[in-house]
Amino acid sequence: MVLARQRQAMILEEARRNGAVRVSDLVSRLGVSDMTIRRDLDVLAGRGLVEKVYGGATAVLGPSTEEPGFEAKSVRQRAQKEAIASRAAELVQPGTAIGLSAGTTTWTLARALDGVPGLTIVSNSIQVADVLRASSAPDRTVVLTGGVRTPSDALVGPVAVHSLRRLHLDQVFLGVHGMAEGAGFTTPNLTESETDRALVESGRRLVVLADSSKWGVVGISTIAELDEAHVVVTDDGLGEAARTVLAEHVGELEVAPVNDDTEEE
The missing domain is CATH 1.10.10 (Arc Repressor Mutant, subunit A)
Structure with missing residues (x-):
């Protein structure tokens, strides 16, 4: 069934x-x-x-430059993002330095990190920084890059890129607009793409967080190729064909179960 x-x-x-x-x-x-x-x-x-x-x-694919705002994206695929964030949080070790890109899935992950002590967290997201600032987690250092604000509340541009290129992180958690064979992991914002690439390059290990609705969506600019991801965390709504493609390209495919659905016939 x-x-x-x-x-x-x-x-x-x-x-x-x-x-x-x-x-x-x-x-x-x-x-x-x-x-x-x-x-x-x-x-x-x-x-x-x-x-x-x-x-x-x-x-309905939409233009490759279409960029919904943070509030619009935050109400989509909520259960899937919660499942993905819960699984991704298990990959974070105490006392490490991690990067969180802008996006509603990484924002959800930020809320799931309260139980991990001693983290240094770097982000170019105003929304992520707000969550981390309100956290009660002990011994935490939060670094917010500067930059110009986008519709998705990301800080981008030369100031952000300059900051990120001087950092060395253990893991980077990247949220994406779309993922597809050939196009890789993409975004509809050219400037945000450059900043995200700098964030990816700052980390020794890349973990991409993308719910199943992102498969087949292609933004105007590629952040990273599929085979650059050490881990992709998605939800169990992802089709078998997509799973096969990802399994052939990424280091590890993590499929988080979503328990909010029942079968209809």
Whole structure:
């Protein structure tokens, strides 16, 4: 039995690969009823990932430079981000120096680090810094880069890049706009891409945090190639084809279970 979340990920992956999907084809392929597929399409359309048309749906990819604000992104895929953050927090060792990029998934991770003592945390995110400032974790040092603020509340530009290129971090946790074979890990903001690359280069180990809806999404600029990631942490809604591609390229693929779903038929 395939969970509704996993089935929807398969449908979305198919829509992004071919540009559109037909209900009749999905019924045959997934072995569920016409009504179940239509409910799945309703869910995906409600998230703005597909547009329903007669007999099926078309993919909604958006311009490669489209950049939603922090507040808009913070309400998307909440359960998935919580699961990813919980798993990623297990990778953080006490007393280490880590980097957190800007983004709602890394912001969620910041909230999950209260139990890890002695950390030095570097970030170019105003939102992440606010979470860390309010934390009760002992012996913590927080470093916020300077820079120019973007719609996603990231600090970017030459000041941020200069700061990051002088640092040496144990691990970098990178949130991304999209991930795809060929394009790698991408962002819709050119300036943010340069800053993120400097953050990646400052770390000995790269951990990418990306929920399953990010697969097949391509922003205008590549931050890193797939094979540059030592670990990718995603959720169990990621389709099997995407898992196969990632497993072939990244050092380790961590799939976090999301326990907020039930099967519908």
